[in-house]
Amino acid sequence: MKVDAVILVGGQGTRLRPLTLFAPKPMLPTAGVPFLEHMLSRIREAGIVHVVLGTSYKASVFSDYFGDGSRLGLDIEYVVETEALGTGGGIRNVADKLRYDTVMVFNGDVVSGVDLCALYATHVANNADVTLHLVKVADPRAFGCVATGAKGEVLEFLEKTEDPPTNQINAGCYVFKREVLLAIPPDRVVSVERETFPNLLKAGAPVFGYVEESYWLDLGTPAAFVKGSADLVRGFAPTAALPGPVGDSLILPGAHVAKTALVFGGTTLGRDVTVGDEAVVEESVVFEGAQIDTGARVVRSIVGAGATIGAGAHVCDAVIGDRALIGAGCELRAGIRVWPGVEIPASGIRFSA
Ligand code: GTP
Numbered sequence: 197m198k199v200d201a202v203i204l205v206g207g208q209g210t211r212l213r214p215l216t217l218f219a220p221k222p223m224l225p226t227a228g229v230p231f232l233e234h235m236l237s238r239i240r241e242a243g244i245v246h247v248v249l250g251t252s253y254k255a256s257v258f259s260d261y262f263g264d265g266s267r268l269g270l271d272i273e274y275v276v277e278t279e280a281l282g283t284g285g286g287i288r289n290v291a292d293k294l295r296y297d298t299v300m301v302f303n304g305d306v307v308s309g310v311d312l313c314a315l316y317a318t319h320v321a322n323n324a325d326v327t328l329h330l331v332k333v334a335d336p337r338a339f340g341c342v343a344t345g346a347k348g349e350v351l352e353f354l355e356k357t358e359d360p361p362t363n364q365i366n367a368g369c370y371v372f373k374r375e376v377l378l379a380i381p382p383d384r385v386v387s388v389e390r391e392t393f394p395n396l397l398k399a400g401a402p403v404f405g406y407v408e409e410s411y412w413l414d415l416g417t418p419a420a421f422v423k424g425s426a427d428l429v430r431g432f433a434p435t436a437a438l439p440g441p442v443g444d445s446l447i448l449p450g451a452h453v454a455k456t457a458l459v460f461g462g463t464t465l466g467r468d469v470t471v472g473d474e475a476v477v478e479e480s481v482v483f484e485g486a487q488i489d490t491g492a493r494v495v496r497s498i499v500g501a502g503a504t505i506g507a508g509a510h511v512c513d514a515v516i517g518d519r520a521l522i523g524a525g526c527e528l529r530a531g532i533r534v535w536p537g538v539e540i541p542a543s544g545i546r547f548s549a
Pocket of ligand 1: 204205206207208209210211212221250251252277280281282283286287303304305416
Protein backbone atom coordinates (compact mmCIF):
# COMPACT_ATOMS: atom_id res chain seq x y z
CA MET A 197 0.00 0.00 0.00
CA LYS A 198 1.46 3.38 -0.95
CA VAL A 199 0.37 4.99 2.28
CA ASP A 200 2.22 6.71 5.12
CA ALA A 201 1.25 5.56 8.62
CA VAL A 202 1.29 8.27 11.28
CA ILE A 203 0.91 7.14 14.89
CA LEU A 204 0.10 9.67 17.61
CA VAL A 205 2.05 8.69 20.70
CA GLY A 206 2.63 12.08 22.35
CA GLY A 207 0.06 11.90 25.19
CA GLN A 208 0.99 11.81 28.87
CA GLY A 209 -1.26 8.84 29.63
CA THR A 210 -2.41 10.35 32.92
CA ARG A 211 -5.10 7.74 33.45
CA LEU A 212 -2.42 5.04 33.62
CA ARG A 213 -0.27 6.72 36.26
CA PRO A 214 1.93 5.76 37.99
CA LEU A 215 2.96 3.36 35.18
CA THR A 216 3.29 6.28 32.75
CA LEU A 217 5.52 8.37 35.03
CA PHE A 218 8.60 6.73 33.50
CA ALA A 219 7.37 5.23 30.22
CA PRO A 220 4.89 6.62 27.68
CA LYS A 221 1.67 4.59 27.48
CA PRO A 222 2.37 2.99 24.06
CA MET A 223 5.69 1.65 25.43
CA LEU A 224 4.20 -0.19 28.44
CA PRO A 225 4.75 -3.96 28.23
CA THR A 226 1.51 -5.47 26.94
CA ALA A 227 1.28 -9.18 26.15
CA GLY A 228 5.05 -9.41 26.35
CA VAL A 229 6.20 -6.45 24.18
CA PRO A 230 5.68 -2.67 24.23
CA PHE A 231 2.08 -2.07 23.21
CA LEU A 232 3.11 -0.14 20.10
CA GLU A 233 4.84 -3.24 18.71
CA HIS A 234 1.46 -4.99 18.39
CA MET A 235 0.10 -2.02 16.44
CA LEU A 236 3.19 -1.83 14.23
CA SER A 237 2.87 -5.55 13.45
CA ARG A 238 -0.66 -5.00 12.13
CA ILE A 239 0.48 -2.02 10.04
CA ARG A 240 3.29 -4.09 8.52
CA GLU A 241 0.90 -6.98 7.82
CA ALA A 242 -1.30 -4.57 5.85
CA GLY A 243 1.68 -3.78 3.60
CA ILE A 244 2.54 -0.32 4.98
CA VAL A 245 6.26 0.24 5.50
CA HIS A 246 6.79 3.96 6.17
CA VAL A 247 5.74 4.96 9.70
CA VAL A 248 6.06 8.38 11.36
CA LEU A 249 5.69 8.53 15.13
CA GLY A 250 4.30 11.85 16.42
CA THR A 251 5.98 11.99 19.81
CA SER A 252 6.13 14.50 22.64
CA TYR A 253 6.06 13.03 26.17
CA LYS A 254 9.21 10.95 26.79
CA ALA A 255 10.00 10.99 23.07
CA SER A 256 13.42 9.33 23.27
CA VAL A 257 11.97 6.11 24.76
CA PHE A 258 10.45 5.33 21.35
CA SER A 259 13.53 5.92 19.21
CA ASP A 260 15.80 4.14 21.71
CA TYR A 261 13.68 1.01 21.40
CA PHE A 262 12.53 0.94 17.77
CA GLY A 263 15.42 2.76 16.07
CA ASP A 264 14.94 2.90 12.29
CA GLY A 265 12.34 0.11 12.45
CA SER A 266 14.30 -2.30 10.25
CA ARG A 267 14.04 -5.11 12.85
CA LEU A 268 10.28 -5.04 12.21
CA GLY A 269 10.58 -4.64 8.44
CA LEU A 270 9.56 -0.98 8.75
CA ASP A 271 11.05 2.41 7.99
CA ILE A 272 10.28 4.46 11.12
CA GLU A 273 10.83 8.21 11.47
CA TYR A 274 10.19 10.38 14.52
CA VAL A 275 8.86 13.89 14.95
CA VAL A 276 9.00 15.50 18.39
CA GLU A 277 6.55 18.18 19.55
CA THR A 278 8.28 20.37 22.10
CA GLU A 279 4.83 21.26 23.37
CA ALA A 280 2.04 18.73 22.86
CA LEU A 281 -0.13 19.97 19.98
CA GLY A 282 -3.17 17.72 20.46
CA THR A 283 -4.33 15.13 17.94
CA GLY A 284 -4.79 17.51 14.94
CA GLY A 285 -1.70 19.54 15.74
CA GLY A 286 0.30 16.32 16.09
CA ILE A 287 -0.91 15.11 12.69
CA ARG A 288 -0.09 18.43 10.98
CA ASN A 289 3.31 18.51 12.62
CA VAL A 290 4.56 15.41 10.74
CA ALA A 291 3.68 16.85 7.29
CA ASP A 292 7.32 17.27 6.22
CA LYS A 293 7.95 13.55 6.58
CA LEU A 294 5.10 12.33 4.37
CA ARG A 295 5.99 10.51 1.15
CA TYR A 296 2.62 9.57 -0.37
CA ASP A 297 -0.73 11.17 -1.23
CA THR A 298 -2.61 9.14 1.36
CA VAL A 299 -1.96 9.07 5.10
CA MET A 300 -3.35 6.62 7.64
CA VAL A 301 -3.40 8.07 11.16
CA PHE A 302 -3.63 5.97 14.31
CA ASN A 303 -4.15 6.82 17.96
CA GLY A 304 -1.27 4.95 19.55
CA ASP A 305 -3.25 3.26 22.30
CA VAL A 306 -5.90 1.25 20.46
CA VAL A 307 -6.12 -2.52 19.93
CA SER A 308 -8.14 -3.14 16.82
CA GLY A 309 -8.97 -5.89 14.38
CA VAL A 310 -9.96 -3.47 11.62
CA ASP A 311 -9.05 -4.57 8.10
CA LEU A 312 -6.71 -1.72 7.10
CA CYS A 313 -6.74 -2.72 3.43
CA ALA A 314 -10.55 -2.56 3.35
CA LEU A 315 -10.48 0.80 5.14
CA TYR A 316 -8.08 2.15 2.52
CA ALA A 317 -10.13 0.67 -0.36
CA THR A 318 -13.28 2.38 0.99
CA HIS A 319 -11.44 5.70 1.16
CA VAL A 320 -10.25 5.41 -2.43
CA ALA A 321 -13.64 4.21 -3.77
CA ASN A 322 -15.39 7.24 -2.22
CA ASN A 323 -12.65 9.67 -3.26
CA ALA A 324 -13.00 10.91 0.32
CA ASP A 325 -11.10 13.75 1.97
CA VAL A 326 -11.12 11.78 5.21
CA THR A 327 -12.39 8.32 6.08
CA LEU A 328 -12.86 7.46 9.75
CA HIS A 329 -12.83 3.97 11.16
CA LEU A 330 -16.07 3.72 13.13
CA VAL A 331 -16.86 0.86 15.44
CA LYS A 332 -20.23 -0.23 16.84
CA VAL A 333 -20.15 -0.61 20.61
CA ALA A 334 -22.75 -1.96 23.05
CA ASP A 335 -22.71 1.16 25.24
CA PRO A 336 -21.79 4.31 23.27
CA ARG A 337 -22.62 6.79 26.09
CA ALA A 338 -18.99 7.31 27.10
CA PHE A 339 -17.90 8.20 23.56
CA GLY A 340 -18.38 10.81 20.87
CA CYS A 341 -20.67 9.20 18.27
CA VAL A 342 -20.62 9.56 14.49
CA ALA A 343 -23.81 9.21 12.44
CA THR A 344 -23.53 8.04 8.82
CA GLY A 345 -25.93 7.91 5.85
CA ALA A 346 -26.79 5.14 3.39
CA LYS A 347 -23.52 5.46 1.45
CA GLY A 348 -21.35 5.73 4.54
CA GLU A 349 -21.13 9.54 4.36
CA VAL A 350 -20.71 11.15 7.77
CA LEU A 351 -23.84 13.13 8.70
CA GLU A 352 -22.94 14.40 12.15
CA PHE A 353 -20.35 14.31 14.94
CA LEU A 354 -22.10 14.09 18.29
CA GLU A 355 -20.71 14.87 21.74
CA LYS A 356 -21.10 12.34 24.56
CA THR A 357 -24.77 12.09 25.60
CA GLU A 358 -26.90 9.85 27.83
CA ASP A 359 -29.08 8.89 24.88
CA PRO A 360 -26.95 8.65 21.72
CA PRO A 361 -28.89 8.18 18.47
CA THR A 362 -26.23 5.81 17.05
CA ASN A 363 -23.86 3.24 18.54
CA GLN A 364 -21.08 4.07 16.04
CA ILE A 365 -18.07 5.63 17.71
CA ASN A 366 -14.86 7.17 16.41
CA ALA A 367 -12.30 4.35 16.70
CA GLY A 368 -9.20 6.59 16.53
CA CYS A 369 -7.98 5.59 13.06
CA TYR A 370 -8.37 7.87 10.03
CA VAL A 371 -7.35 7.97 6.38
CA PHE A 372 -6.50 11.48 5.11
CA LYS A 373 -5.81 12.88 1.69
CA ARG A 374 -2.43 14.49 2.17
CA GLU A 375 -3.70 17.90 0.96
CA VAL A 376 -6.46 17.81 3.59
CA LEU A 377 -3.91 17.09 6.30
CA LEU A 378 -1.83 20.05 5.07
CA ALA A 379 -4.84 22.34 5.52
CA ILE A 380 -4.82 21.78 9.33
CA PRO A 381 -3.36 24.97 10.86
CA PRO A 382 0.31 24.43 11.78
CA ASP A 383 2.08 25.13 15.07
CA ARG A 384 -0.91 25.32 17.37
CA VAL A 385 -3.02 22.95 19.44
CA VAL A 386 -5.77 21.40 17.29
CA SER A 387 -8.18 18.57 18.05
CA VAL A 388 -9.23 16.56 14.98
CA GLU A 389 -12.29 15.29 16.79
CA ARG A 390 -13.57 18.69 17.94
CA GLU A 391 -12.25 21.00 15.23
CA THR A 392 -10.90 19.46 12.01
CA PHE A 393 -13.62 16.88 11.31
CA PRO A 394 -16.66 19.05 12.22
CA ASN A 395 -15.22 21.92 10.12
CA LEU A 396 -14.74 19.67 7.10
CA LEU A 397 -18.33 18.55 7.42
CA LYS A 398 -19.59 22.13 7.68
CA ALA A 399 -17.65 22.99 4.51
CA GLY A 400 -19.39 20.13 2.66
CA ALA A 401 -16.20 18.07 2.23
CA PRO A 402 -16.55 14.34 1.50
CA VAL A 403 -16.03 12.71 4.91
CA PHE A 404 -16.89 9.01 5.15
CA GLY A 405 -17.11 6.36 7.82
CA TYR A 406 -15.89 2.78 7.50
CA VAL A 407 -18.10 0.89 9.91
CA GLU A 408 -17.36 -2.59 11.18
CA GLU A 409 -17.61 -4.69 14.30
CA SER A 410 -14.26 -6.43 14.76
CA TYR A 411 -12.28 -6.31 18.02
CA TRP A 412 -11.69 -2.80 19.34
CA LEU A 413 -10.43 -1.48 22.66
CA ASP A 414 -8.87 1.81 23.77
CA LEU A 415 -6.24 0.90 26.38
CA GLY A 416 -6.39 4.24 28.19
CA THR A 417 -7.46 3.01 31.64
CA PRO A 418 -5.98 0.32 33.91
CA ALA A 419 -9.06 -1.89 33.49
CA ALA A 420 -8.87 -1.63 29.68
CA PHE A 421 -5.11 -2.15 29.75
CA VAL A 422 -5.33 -5.49 31.57
CA LYS A 423 -8.22 -6.62 29.39
CA GLY A 424 -6.43 -5.65 26.16
CA SER A 425 -3.25 -7.42 27.21
CA ALA A 426 -5.16 -10.56 28.21
CA ASP A 427 -7.14 -10.54 24.94
CA LEU A 428 -3.90 -10.33 22.93
CA VAL A 429 -2.49 -13.29 24.89
CA ARG A 430 -5.68 -15.33 24.42
CA GLY A 431 -5.87 -14.53 20.72
CA PHE A 432 -9.16 -12.62 21.00
CA ALA A 433 -7.40 -9.51 19.70
CA PRO A 434 -5.22 -9.73 16.60
CA THR A 435 -1.45 -9.19 16.62
CA ALA A 436 1.56 -10.53 14.77
CA ALA A 437 3.91 -9.60 17.62
CA LEU A 438 2.99 -12.00 20.42
CA PRO A 439 6.32 -13.41 21.71
CA GLY A 440 4.92 -16.91 22.24
CA PRO A 441 1.94 -19.09 21.37
CA VAL A 442 -1.63 -17.88 21.94
CA GLY A 443 -2.97 -19.38 25.18
CA ASP A 444 -4.28 -18.83 28.67
CA SER A 445 -1.04 -17.21 29.81
CA LEU A 446 2.19 -15.84 28.37
CA ILE A 447 5.25 -16.62 30.45
CA LEU A 448 8.42 -14.92 29.27
CA PRO A 449 11.88 -16.52 29.54
CA GLY A 450 13.34 -16.53 33.03
CA ALA A 451 9.96 -16.37 34.80
CA HIS A 452 9.38 -19.10 37.36
CA VAL A 453 5.99 -20.40 38.45
CA ALA A 454 5.71 -22.81 41.41
CA LYS A 455 3.96 -26.10 40.58
CA THR A 456 1.05 -25.38 42.90
CA ALA A 457 0.46 -21.82 41.60
CA LEU A 458 -2.29 -20.93 39.08
CA VAL A 459 -1.60 -18.45 36.28
CA PHE A 460 -4.47 -17.94 33.81
CA GLY A 461 -7.02 -15.61 32.18
CA GLY A 462 -4.53 -14.22 29.66
CA THR A 463 -1.98 -13.20 32.30
CA THR A 464 1.49 -12.15 31.15
CA LEU A 465 4.49 -12.80 33.39
CA GLY A 466 7.52 -10.75 32.36
CA ARG A 467 11.14 -11.89 32.44
CA ASP A 468 12.43 -13.15 35.79
CA VAL A 469 9.06 -12.92 37.54
CA THR A 470 8.57 -15.46 40.34
CA VAL A 471 5.22 -16.84 41.45
CA GLY A 472 5.22 -18.79 44.72
CA ASP A 473 3.33 -21.87 45.89
CA GLU A 474 -0.48 -21.69 45.93
CA ALA A 475 -0.42 -18.16 44.46
CA VAL A 476 -3.12 -17.25 41.93
CA VAL A 477 -2.58 -14.74 39.10
CA GLU A 478 -5.61 -14.07 36.92
CA GLU A 479 -6.03 -11.72 33.90
CA SER A 480 -3.08 -9.59 35.00
CA VAL A 481 0.08 -8.04 33.62
CA VAL A 482 3.18 -8.64 35.74
CA PHE A 483 6.22 -6.65 34.64
CA GLU A 484 9.75 -8.04 34.72
CA GLY A 485 11.40 -9.05 37.95
CA ALA A 486 8.25 -8.83 40.08
CA GLN A 487 7.69 -11.36 42.85
CA ILE A 488 4.36 -12.86 43.86
CA ASP A 489 4.78 -14.71 47.13
CA THR A 490 3.18 -17.86 48.50
CA GLY A 491 -0.61 -17.81 48.59
CA ALA A 492 -0.93 -14.28 47.17
CA ARG A 493 -3.82 -13.54 44.82
CA VAL A 494 -3.51 -11.04 41.95
CA VAL A 495 -6.62 -10.41 39.82
CA ARG A 496 -7.11 -7.97 36.89
CA SER A 497 -4.12 -5.96 38.07
CA ILE A 498 -0.88 -4.53 36.80
CA VAL A 499 2.21 -5.28 38.90
CA GLY A 500 5.17 -3.01 38.12
CA ALA A 501 8.77 -4.09 37.50
CA GLY A 502 10.52 -5.44 40.57
CA ALA A 503 7.43 -5.05 42.79
CA THR A 504 6.68 -7.62 45.50
CA ILE A 505 3.25 -8.93 46.48
CA GLY A 506 3.72 -10.47 49.91
CA ALA A 507 2.51 -13.87 51.07
CA GLY A 508 -1.26 -14.17 51.22
CA ALA A 509 -1.87 -10.61 50.00
CA HIS A 510 -4.87 -9.94 47.74
CA VAL A 511 -4.49 -7.43 44.91
CA CYS A 512 -7.60 -6.97 42.81
CA ASP A 513 -8.27 -4.31 40.08
CA ALA A 514 -5.17 -2.45 41.27
CA VAL A 515 -2.05 -0.84 39.82
CA ILE A 516 1.16 -1.52 41.73
CA GLY A 517 4.07 0.76 40.81
CA ASP A 518 7.61 -0.44 40.07
CA ARG A 519 9.51 -1.76 43.11
CA ALA A 520 6.55 -1.25 45.46
CA LEU A 521 6.24 -3.73 48.28
CA ILE A 522 2.83 -4.95 49.33
CA GLY A 523 3.20 -6.57 52.72
CA ALA A 524 1.97 -10.05 53.53
CA GLY A 525 -1.75 -10.32 54.11
CA CYS A 526 -2.71 -6.86 52.77
CA GLU A 527 -5.85 -6.45 50.67
CA LEU A 528 -5.85 -3.84 47.89
CA ARG A 529 -8.95 -3.54 45.76
CA ALA A 530 -11.08 -1.56 43.32
CA GLY A 531 -8.94 0.92 41.47
CA ILE A 532 -6.27 1.44 44.12
CA ARG A 533 -2.86 2.61 42.82
CA VAL A 534 0.39 2.23 44.71
CA TRP A 535 3.19 4.63 43.70
CA PRO A 536 6.65 3.28 42.75
CA GLY A 537 8.83 2.22 45.64
CA VAL A 538 6.11 2.60 48.29
CA GLU A 539 6.19 -0.05 51.00
CA ILE A 540 2.97 -1.12 52.64
CA PRO A 541 3.73 -2.99 55.86
CA ALA A 542 2.58 -6.53 56.48
CA SER A 543 -0.24 -5.33 58.68
CA GLY A 544 -3.15 -7.03 57.01
CA ILE A 545 -4.83 -3.60 56.61
CA ARG A 546 -7.46 -3.43 53.86
CA PHE A 547 -7.25 -0.58 51.36
CA SER A 548 -9.94 0.05 48.81
CA ALA A 549 -10.53 3.10 46.65
P1 GTP B 1 -4.75 10.39 29.16
O1 GTP B 1 -3.90 11.48 29.73
O2 GTP B 1 -4.89 9.24 30.13
O3 GTP B 1 -6.09 10.85 28.63
O4 GTP B 1 -4.00 9.71 27.91
P2 GTP B 1 -3.35 10.38 26.59
O5 GTP B 1 -2.48 11.49 26.99
O6 GTP B 1 -2.69 9.27 25.83
O7 GTP B 1 -4.59 10.96 25.79
P3 GTP B 1 -5.59 10.20 24.81
O8 GTP B 1 -5.82 8.80 25.30
O9 GTP B 1 -6.77 11.05 24.60
O10 GTP B 1 -4.75 10.18 23.45
C1 GTP B 1 -5.08 9.34 22.36
C2 GTP B 1 -3.80 9.11 21.54
O11 GTP B 1 -3.32 10.35 21.02
C3 GTP B 1 -2.68 8.52 22.37
O12 GTP B 1 -2.01 7.56 21.59
C4 GTP B 1 -1.79 9.71 22.70
O13 GTP B 1 -0.41 9.34 22.83
C5 GTP B 1 -1.99 10.60 21.49
N1 GTP B 1 -1.91 12.03 21.84
C6 GTP B 1 -2.71 12.71 22.70
N2 GTP B 1 -2.36 14.00 22.74
C7 GTP B 1 -1.32 14.16 21.88
C8 GTP B 1 -0.53 15.27 21.48
O14 GTP B 1 -0.70 16.40 21.95
N3 GTP B 1 0.45 15.04 20.55
C9 GTP B 1 0.68 13.80 20.02
N4 GTP B 1 1.65 13.64 19.12
N5 GTP B 1 -0.05 12.72 20.39
C10 GTP B 1 -1.04 12.89 21.29
